[in-house]
Amino acid sequence: MNYRSQTSDYRFQILVFLAFAAIFVPAGCSNKNAAAGRTIKKLVIISPHNEDIQYEFETAFKSYAKHNFEWDVSFEWRNVGGGASAIQQFIENSYLQSQSCGVDVFFGGGEYPYQALAEQGLLEKLEIEPQALAQIPQQFGGMPFYDPDMRWIGSTLGGFGFIYNSKLLQEMGVLPPEKWEDMGRAEFFNLILLADPTQSGSAAAAYEMILQTEPNWPSGWAKLLSILSNAKRFANNAGEAASGPAVGEAAIAASIDFYGIMRAAEAPDKLVYINPSGQTGYTPDPIAILKNPPNKDTAGKFVNFVLSPEGQALWGLPAGHPDGPKRSSLNRPPIRKDFYDKYEGQMLKGLSNPYVAAAGMNMNAELRRVRYGVLNHLVYAAAIANLDLMKQAKQALIKSNFDAAKLAIFNELPQNIRTIDDFKAAAVKLKEPRAAELLTSGWTSYFREKYRKIIGS
């Protein structure tokens, strides 16, 4: 064998290898340029808001700060690998270890985590400019739009409904749903995509809203369970669920209003989003400053920017409007009332003025607060941990034409979660690892046995 010629072959390969290395290694050595000149302020934000929202608020605040305060702002968006609930846990956990969690602003994620953090004293008191505050009601439809002690404030509003593939339902010869109770109909069995409330804060809010369309907890639970048991699957986030009807994974999905509106706008001939009339309320999507923020001044300026006319316009105007977002429409109703007067007729299609929409329902904010955090675990135990058994039990119910005795078993609640006081007691247990695990695994076994009884009988 001629080793010499082989060696020269390999010489070529060494060259190619070095070329490879020359491409890849510099990547490891790149450095960010530091902007020179103006004051550079840092801002650390933790947020479940999607990237479009992050991009628009970052870009707009940068130019706003440059113009008004002569600052350059460098943004850091933290992601802890989850939605609002994961963020809340991260924050609580951080403050157990130290006085600051290194984050300035918490932005978006529904009002639940803000209430919880405020109660634990983990939010700073906000100083909101009076012109902005004058345009935001303290309460609307039963829901507080900002904290009475001003530790959080809504920046946009969220409603809930469902999105369905109208073409598909038509082909199947099924009437589309109009109300929440329709989603529980037998013909929609295994056709609905929902989200896991322990992963998605907006799903948790939607389920609470469904409960509140009924006069009491047992009938609310029965209605919610009729919908949950029609689920094909529980997605890990609300956006994934809302995409189900477009992708062809399911026919219907529960959805946050702006996810639904945006998706329906892409294929108006096939996808329909509905705010069930009289059964949806608007809830605030807040912003807050976390305790002992590293950049308090910048954080305060950012919060006030989000509530300023310039910041509010980003939510509701179409991309390309001189006052609107630069790259993509955000499709969410701003919280300030004056926005709707100023930009009447220029707002995004599909977006309506929540302050005049008559379809809203009145909500009980206190009930929401008490059930928050506990309901998630109950839904998880009843529907997600026991998905297959729940579906089989529902099938058995459908087969028996909703036999009253079986239905009563199906809808029955665990002994320890039948009153408001039960919710309060459960919330305390959920704070301690062993008690929490015993409580939730107890619920899981309870539902499992119940479903087996229905399937077996």
Place this chain on the structure above:
Amino acid sequence: MAIKLKIFRRSITANIISVLIIAVIAVLFLYPLALAVKTGVIENSRISFYWLGRVLGSEILLRQLCNSFLLAICTTLAAVAISIPTAITATNFRFRGKSVLGTLILLPLILPPFVGGLSIKRLLGQFGVLNILLDKLGIIDISAGLPPDWLGSGFIGVVILQTLHLFPITYLNTCAALANLDPAYVQAGRNLGAGPIRNFFEITLPLIRPGIFAGASIVFIWSFTDIGTAAIVGYDDLAAITIFKEIAKADVSPLTYSLVLILLAASCGFYCAGRIMAGAGEYCGSTRASVAFEPGKFGKAATAAVWLLFGTVIFAAVLPHIGVVVTAVSDKWVRTILPEKYTFRHLAYVFTKAEIRSSLMNSLKYASVSTLIDLIIGSIVAWLIVRSRPVAGRLLDGLVMLPLAVPGIILAAGYVVMTAPGTKFETIGPLRNPFGILVIAYAMRRMPFFVRSISAGLMQLPESLEEAARNLGASKFMTIMRITTPLLLANITAAAVLTFAFAMLEVSDSLVLAQLQQDYPLTKQIYVQATSGNTDALNIASALGVYGMAFLGGAMAIASLMLGKKLGAIFRA
């Protein structure tokens, strides 16, 4: 006397280096693992099996462990089922286009199932493309009843994607085993009157069993602990996914770490079982051919059948990724077979976003540095094991192979505990600067492939060549640079390119350990984009997937140009 001293010195250096490497592995790999496991069994600084008991008493967690096991079994069996006929055809027969098909069948290795998952629901969903097609063809009728739900809970989808990605590993191992098989055995069987089927089951299969087991054990562990595919497909009823979701929460219950302990024990157990079974038949497996092997030649009909077999497998493997490419350029795609409108908006958008560009750069950075670490440590370890044989050689060998049995998600869990806020390693944690732990995690997990590739080359390289150089007066360094390295370059490049490629595709550690946007590698960026909730979330994620695949395709093309058939060598466990 002088010679003795020299040997003594050499072994001292080798021993010191091997001890150093063992120490490094212990600190960077065993320590975090021990921490993760410890958190599951130590409560208030006391040993407690309470949480372990709760895991074993939980019907749900046990079901998830069973599902993970079942998933791994299904994927492994499916991969072996695809591999055996294809490998036998490719090894034992000659037919037109054999080299083309032989290369194309390796293609799925660079098509990450995690990316393929982005389109699987669109293709196989209950109201997806396949059923629309069947409806149009009149095979099913949607108005008469619900169409079949091919994916079901998603389990089947994960099996399909994993199988189509992993079967090349069992294929290559089976090919290698077949190539090492002495044709005299089969001929003897035939002489004694056995037909081809009896010959296959009584002679070929038992003899190639170690090779099949070797490949199968890699596939099994991979599938048992993969989180990327299941997370994108949306099948959650798996132990690894539960761990992933819990660890992401940052306030992790001891229950999760007990589950980590059980998953780790299970995968180590399965790995050892695989090794034992693979080794069981070794005494007759590694034989040299005593007669020349004459491959059978296929006629036209048989060649067509082979093309159909290979074509079906390759097409099935590529289909989800074609779906991804179409999704990347689709504008409106609701309830139609193909999109109604197309756009390059998504592909272009990816380049307008600094964060997305930086994720590609991050991936390059992590992958290149981890490859460099593997290159240096892996080469030294291979040299030590094959040439120097230090006292702790076997221990070293075992340690560098250990990452094959340790799931990425569990190593990630270990790093999460090690760098938790308030600990001394906080500064290299996911919330500060995870560059170090990501690179170490990537490097550790690919180390076995690297060491295997280079030690295989070293074993085949006659030591006499190096001795000849030394006799002619070359120094040791000169010998390594002029003789050993050039002759091993094929193995080194193959290992480097593949290590690099797999680091670019790494999911488990990336999803858990990169938590700040500026640190995201490409895979985490794809995951974040896919789950962003935006209307075009899937399109953007697919666009990123397209670039990722193009990039890897390029790397693999270069590697295969350089190495030809040796490419597959490193997947032979």
